[in-house]
Amino acid sequence: MSETILVAGGTGVLGRAVARRLLEPEREVRVLSRRPAPDGTAYAWRTGDLRTRQGIDAAVADADVIVHCATTLGGKDVATTRSLLDIARRHGEPHVVYISIVGVDRVPLPYYRAKLAAEEAVVASGLPWTILRATQFHDLLCRVVEVQRHLPAVLYPAGFRFQPVDAGEVAARLADLALHDPAGRAPDMGGREVRDFADLARSYLRHRGRRRVLVPVPLPGATARAYRAGHHLTPDTSGRTTFEEFLAAQAAIA
Ligand SMILES: NC(=O)c1ccc[n+]([C@@H]2O[C@H](COP(=O)([O-])OP(=O)(O)OC[C@H]3O[C@@H](n4cnc5c(N)ncnc54)[C@H](OP(=O)(O)O)[C@@H]3O)[C@@H](O)[C@H]2O)c1
Numbered sequence: 001m002s003e004t005i006l007v008a009g010g011t012g013v014l015g016r017a018v019a020r021r022l023l024e025p026e027r028e029v030r031v032l033s034r035r036p037a038p039d040g041t042a043y044a045w046r047t048g049d050l051r052t053r054q055g056i057d058a059a060v061a062d063a064d065v066i067v068h069c070a071t072t073l074g075g076k077d078v079a080t081t082r083s084l085l086d087i088a089r090r091h092g093e094p095h096v097v098y099i100s101i102v103g104v105d106r107v108p109l110p111y112y113r114a115k116l117a118a119e120e121a122v123v124a125s126g127l128p129w130t131i132l133r134a135t136q137f138h139d140l141l142c143r144v145v146e147v148q149r150h151l152p153a154v155l156y157p158a159g160f161r162f163q164p165v166d167a168g169e170v171a172a173r174l175a176d177l178a179l180h181d182p183a184g185r186a187p188d189m190g191g192r193e194v195r196d197f198a199d200l201a202r203s204y205l206r207h208r209g210r211r212r213v214l215v216p217v218p219l220p221g222a223t224a225r226a227y228r229a230g231h232h233l234t235p236d237t238s239g240r241t242t243f244e245e246f247l248a249a250q251a252a253i254a
Contacts, residue, residue, distance in 0.1 A: 004028040006063040009070030017171030032059045050080035067097045081118040085125040100133045103232035128182035135190040137167040138246040158216035159228040165191035165239035191239035207247040
């Protein structure tokens with residue numbers, strides 16, 4: 001039987017890799033984006049906006065599976081997830097596969113609180129569901145250093161460790177979950193190494209050929225305490241690609 005899978009957020013770092021993994025001749029893979037279809041796209045493109053709900057009916061109609069990777073900062077993910085679920089329910093009973101983050105229930109960052117509420121909306125939706133929580137992607141940690149490129153030093157939160165994981169490997173796990181029966185809360189996925197942020201930043205700077213002083217900033221508050229306690233880390237170390245392997249692969253592509 002041919003299958004229709006919608007990847008909401010299929011243009012993002014993770015969603016792009018999920019959509020690519022799912023693409024098969026006998027399968028319709030839809031990508032939902034606010035942007036118009038690029039020329040020659042291999043996907044059944046659906047332009048739509050989860051905030052305004054415009055175009056979402058056409059995106060979810062007859063979908064067997066919805067992989068929800070769409071996100072924005074600023075606490076909107078609960079409302080956009082609810083919109084997606086409401087509209088999906090009107091069109092049938094698709095399996096909803098949602099990507100979340102390790103520690104959303106333990107780190108009181110507003111973005112994480114929104115993700116937790118979005119998880120709860122998925123669970124309460126009445127639709128068959130799967131939720132995968134992953135640790136931070138390699139790309140994200142690179143971006144934290146990169147945004148400071150014009151500063152003479154790199155500031156970083158003192159005492160924070162991370163367990164970066166390859167977005168491509170998370171995408172493979174998510175795509176696999178999308179092709180199987182709903183699994184509920186899937187086992188968390190983390191990278192193979194837990195490293196000090198300073199250590200990762202140094203590695204990134206070395207890779208970019210930059211010399212910068214690293215300045216630890218002691219952060220107050222419950223969120224920083226939760227990060228220092230490692231509540232965003234997982235005992236799972238199934239992500240295989242190290243940060244340095246990721247950087248080397250990026251260099252090879254560039
Ligand atoms: N980054 C990490 O380290 C990490 C770790 C664990 C879990 N996650 C989770 O993984 C998911 C994907 O993260 P990412 O880093 O791949 O995100 P990203 O690169 O920022 O991509 C965000 C995606 O959301 C779409 N989007 C945003 N607002 C939308 C709207 N109103 N309507 C429709 N689509 C909208 C964007 O599509 P257009 O711009 O094309 O419209 C884009 O495809 C998120 O749920 C995130 O919480 C991320």
